[in-house]
Amino acid sequence: MALHFDRHEYAMRLSRLTEKMRDEKLDAMLLFAQESMYWLTGYDTMGFCFFQTLVVKASGEMALLTRSPDLRQARHTSTIENIIVWVDRLKADPTVDLKNLLSDMDLLGARIGIEYDTHGMTGRTARLVDDQLTSFAQLIDASTLVGQLRLIKSPAEIEFVERAAELADDALDAAMPYLKEGGDEADILAAMQGAVLASGGDYAANAFVIGSGPDALLCRYKSGRRTLSANDQLTLEWAGVSAHYHAAMMRTVVIGEPSPRHHELYSACVDNIRAIEDVLVPGATFGDVFDTHARMMDERGLTRHRLNACGYSLGARFAPSWMEQQMFHAGNPQVIAPGMSLFVHMIIADSDTGTAMTLGQTYLTTEERPRCLSRHPLDFINR
Known part of the structure; x- marks a missing residue:
């Protein structure tokens, strides 16, 4: 058995x-x-x-x-x-x-x-x-x-969540050589999925998201591959998976020269995540997390470009989605407690200028501040 x-x-x-x-x-x-x-x-x-x-x-x-x-x-x-x-x-x-x-x-x-x-x-x-x-x-x-x-993971479950996070990091490492002018989205996906499977991980409950150029503003998988140009943007959302337990990550990579708007939106994303880390503590609610996200985005004039949710609980999931039921959205009264594995994501799609920026990682809640499960920093990735 x-x-x-x-x-x-x-x-x-x-x-x-x-x-x-x-x-x-x-x-x-x-x-x-x-x-x-x-x-x-x-x-x-x-x-x-x-x-x-x-x-x-x-x-x-x-x-x-x-x-x-x-x-x-x-x-x-x-x-x-x-x-x-x-x-x-x-x-x-x-x-x-x-x-x-x-x-x-x-x-x-x-x-x-x-x-x-x-x-x-x-x-x-x-x-x-x-x-x-x-x-x-x-x-x-x-x-x-x-x-x-x-929602609250046992110590045995947390071991699988932590292993999934390691695999998510491995996937980003595997993609790095292909994040350049002339890089093929097919090679990027193959490298990322291959890194997870080669280390004993599973297929994710939903397809990895990849999109470059105008498609970088999308946050769903779509069919079709593209080669990266000299000045480009690439959005990736993926997860490491171990025994069906997921740890997700999200990044927008800029190829070549970033625009001032890229830097502006990245600043909004990283500042927002840092602020949410202060809220992702026992006693706060999922709604509090979203309120922090919405307030900071709106103060920067990004209301039209943000989403109406900024993350969700993760765990053992099956197709077609790795999201658990509880999400960070307005009015969610779910109280945060130690032992939750939570994915926080910032997604900004500025259709006016055609600029995308995303940032996301998985946390484990503790008795105090949350613990990020990724070894990768939240640095701006420019290749």
Whole structure:
């Protein structure tokens, strides 16, 4: 069995979950988020693109309903013992199998929490589940319950987060020789992803972001490659990944002669991150972090060029995104506590002048000031 943590760690997680379920008066949970299943049991698969759910009772009893390709996957990677396979067939409705399973687990009339807000729950699946179970049990939207438990990382998890951060640094080192006039974006991506994989890391939950010239103002991956010119700008966002735990970084690199606007925007980014480091402490909220970001950007006249969020929690995640649920945006009351792995990013896209500037790194919160997990400084990168 391939487990990344010892069984005691998984037992502690199950205990925390069932305690929270009892607090919320939930008799059972239907987990559809792959990261929830992975965190709780070690179950490691991409099979969540089809119907599957992990039933967890408040007593600690668990049962996985999945397809046949994931039967051995679950046996090999998880602590789950009870695995039921629903059969692929014309007009198959696995929610019928789910209802039968819940009946066998004595959950008729129970209060059941469901993870609706996840990529493992399509709109069609949600409708089928609701249609099948509304008259069977009381259904509660419990989309954030496990995510809240996952926010604070255990010492064992932090080891993987720290390893992921090392791999993110290695990726930037690997890219450096190609950050020059004539450098090909394909070579840059290959070097960065290769550095992570060659050192035993994983694919990231979403594609690395790369864009040069006008595309440097984008903060999403897009298809197509370009060769860097004598005077250019290149935005990179990537993550080191270890056992699915992510540590992200972000930089805009200037090739050739930086413009005064590049320097101006870089100054705004680095000053903002330094100010946020003073706020990224226990007792402050995620909303406080964003307020600091917005105030400093707005004071510099950058309101139109900034985003409405400046980072998020990171952890073990699966496609299509490495972001956890909690983000730094206006009004988020989530309180910062020690043991959180948080990605802080500054993204400025000045479409008026065609100038991009980004800066970002992952922190581990402590009892006092946050600890940056990157060995790379926040220096302006000019090649």
